[in-house]
Amino acid sequence: MNLLVIGDVVGAPGREALKRCLPFARDQYAIHGCIANGENVAGGFGLTAPTAQELFETGVDFITSGNHIFDKRDFTAYLDTSERVIRPANYPSSAPGRGYGTFTVSGVTVGVLNLMGRTFMPPVDDPFRSADACVSALRALTPVIVVDMHAEATSEKIALARYLDGRVSLIFGTHTHVQTADEQILPAGTAYISDVGMTGPIDGVIGMEQKAVLDRFLVGISERFSVQKDGLRQFCAIVVSLDAKTGKALEIKRIFQRGIA
Numbered sequence: 415m416n417l418l419v420i421g422d423v424v425g426a427p428g429r430e431a432l433k434r435c436l437p438f439a440r441d442q443y444a445i446h447g448c449i450a451n452g453e454n455v456a457g458g459f460g461l462t463a464p465t466a467q468e469l470f471e472t473g474v475d476f477i478t479s480g481n482h483i484f485d486k487r488d489f490t491a492y493l494d495t496s497e498r499v500i501r502p503a504n505y506p507s508s509a510p511g512r513g514y515g516t517f518t519v520s521g522v523t524v525g526v527l528n529l530m531g532r533t534f535m536p537p538v539d540d541p542f543r544s545a546d547a548c549v550s551a552l553r554a555l556t557p558v559i560v561v562d563m564h565a566e567a568t569s570e571k572i573a574l575a576r577y578l579d580g581r582v583s584l585i586f587g588t589h590t591h592v593q594t595a596d597e598q599i600l601p602a603g604t605a606y607i608s609d610v611g612m613t614g615p616i617d618g619v620i621g622m623e624q625k626a627v628l629d630r631f632l633v634g635i636s637e638r639f640s641v642q643k644d645g646l647r648q649f650c651a652i653v654v655s656l657d658a659k660t661g662k663a664l665e666i667k668r669i670f671q672r673g674i675a
Contacts, residue, residue: 580601593606
C-alpha cells in the first residue's frame, strides 16, 4: 500500500496549496491513505473544527499535531470526540484527546502515533517510554504503524527511529518546517525522514511574516507572529510504500513542489 504524508500545513496559504496539490499527488502515486500534520492549520497556530473538516474534504484521512494543538482552546471538545485527529501521546494522560488512533483504507488498518520531543520543546513525558506502550497497543491491532515525531532536534528524532526500527512502518519528523534530505529505510524495515517539511508560504520565515521574526531575534521583543499571506507557496510530502501484511517499508520518496501560485 502507498501512504502520502504531508508536512506541517501552515494557515490559509497551506490549505490552498494542499487543495491544489493533494488530488494530483493521490492520483500520480496511487495513494491509499493520507496523513497530514495540522497543528498550524488555523492561522498558523492550532486547529479548529472547520479547518480540520476542510483538510478531510481536501483528501486527508488522518491529522496529527504537536505543541500548538491546544492553542485554540475551544478545540479541546473536538479532540475528545474525534477519531481522526490526535495530539502527542506523551502529554499527561489528563490532557484532552488521545495520542494514537487508527483508520482503515482499502481494507488495511493503519495505526498512527503522535509523539513530541523534549529537546528545546515544552516539557512533556518521555517519548521513548510513551512509544513503547503505544506501539504495543497498536501492534495488537495492525502491523502498519506510522509515527509523527514532532521535535526540534534531529538527533532526538533519529534516536527514536533507531529505537523503534522494526516495530513500526514509518517515522516522520515534523515541527522545523524545513524538509530534510535523509529519507531512508532502516535495517529492520522502518522508513524514516527527519522532517517532511512545510506546506505553506515560501516568503517570510518558516511560514510567518518576517518582520516580527526578525524583531524577535534583533531586539528580543516583537508583535505576535502572523502567517505570510502573500507570495508563492510550496507543498512538502513523502510517499511511502509498505507491505500491508508485515508492516515493513519498501520505498520512501520525497516530494517538494515549490512556486505554487
